[in-house]
Amino acid sequence: MVRFSFLILFSLLFVNCKSAKVSKHLENSLNSNFFENQFTGLMVYNPRTKDTVFNHNAERYFTPASNTKIFTLFTALQYLPEKVPAFKYAVHQDTLIVRGTGDPSFLHHYFKDSTALEFMKNYKAIKLVTDNYANDKFGPGWAWEDYDMYYSPERSAFPLYGxxxxxxxxxxxxxxxEILKPQATFTSMNKRRDFNENNFYYKLTRKDTIEVPFVLDTTLVKQLWSDLLPGKVEFIPYSTAKTDQVLYSIPSDSLYKRMMHVSDNFLAEQILILTSSxxxxxxxxxPIRKSILENQLKDLKQKPKWRDGSGLSNYNLFTPLSFVQVLEKLYDExxxxxxxxxxxxxxxxxxxxNWYAGPNGPYVFAKTGTLSSASTLSGYxxxxxxxxxxxxxxxxxYNTSTNKVKEHMQAVLEYLRDNY
Incomplete structure (x- = not known):
């Protein structure tokens, strides 16, 4: 019995010594000359022992960039079913009445899902209700000059082609x-689209693909639907019809994976809209963001300032501790x-x-985040x-290159991998 107690005591002392050594090394790293002229926070937590391995500014607020998508993922997993709701509908004789749900997969250039389109083809007439979208086309705090960049498409109730x-x-x-090909023109300019018009510009010098956001005005939307379902679609401002039936499209997990892997802002924004449906x-x-924070995440020690689904907004403010808490919930569930x-x-x-390649396979599974002078990484x-x-x-x-910041982050995480 005495020997058993001694082994337990020795084991605890060994673990504590190891943790102290790791913590001291990390503190020295983050107090080095490289980090002294920037704002840095790091929290490391062991979900098995429920111990905080390291805490450096973990309760302070940062601009999270695309780490915000971790909260969007958590929200989607709370609300969405196994398959994405493509739209809500009701049938009146040979007429289909449709309300969009915000499903971003409809004819998306990656998913190319046509579930909704094939369903619609079965009806002689389609009435698309247009009064059910409450948000602005851009998120709060988005940079206006990004209007023609692939990562900043408009948000909408019934997206087409992403x-x-x-x-x-x-x-x-x-x-x-293909119907918009006549509106694309070769140019030597840097801009890819007129500010408020659907005139697109390209200067492809090799086998390449660019993505340019639409201006989702009435003319374009009618043009696209007329091409898809000629003479069938009528836009109605409201309807008293009870659209309580739901058509489902792709598996929800495929949407989440694409959002997280390539940090797709459009998918993130539309996923939050989808949850509201x-x-x-x-x-x-x-209201969805507010509800999540007041209910499923009411135990967060620091309530975030959460303004969009993607992290494009510079108004977002989160702490490392909040990300660790949500990541632990995901890990447990x-x-x-x-x-x-x-x-x-x-x-x-x-x-x-191109980062965090381990000698025996991947050792980091995490979400990146990058904005001007913001580089974040949260995960496992x-x-x-x-x-x-x-x-x-x-x-x-920080006032150095993002790659330099990533190199120092990688060195810290490699040390953790090898020494904890």
């Missing part, structure tokens, strides 16, 4: 959708294989393909000893 025009050149010019006919992401599949894997996939780290650590590493207000 709300972008895809332009590619393989010798001949190709566009998706499960509780109301009115599409409004704002979702089987590990499924959960890690949502996140880019170091050295293997998505935005981590596999140590050589077999532990899974949850971490959130946030850097703001």
């Amino acid at each position: 709300n972008v025009l895809s332009i590619s050149s393989t010798g001949d010019l190709n566009t998706y959708p 499960t509780v109301s006919d009115t599409l409004d992401a704002d 979702i089987p590990r294989e499924r959960l890690f599949n949502f996140f880019p894997a170091g050295g293997v996939s998505g935005t981590l393909k 780290l596999l140590t050589n000893s077999g532990d899974v650590l949850i971490f959130s590493f946030m850097n703001n207000n």
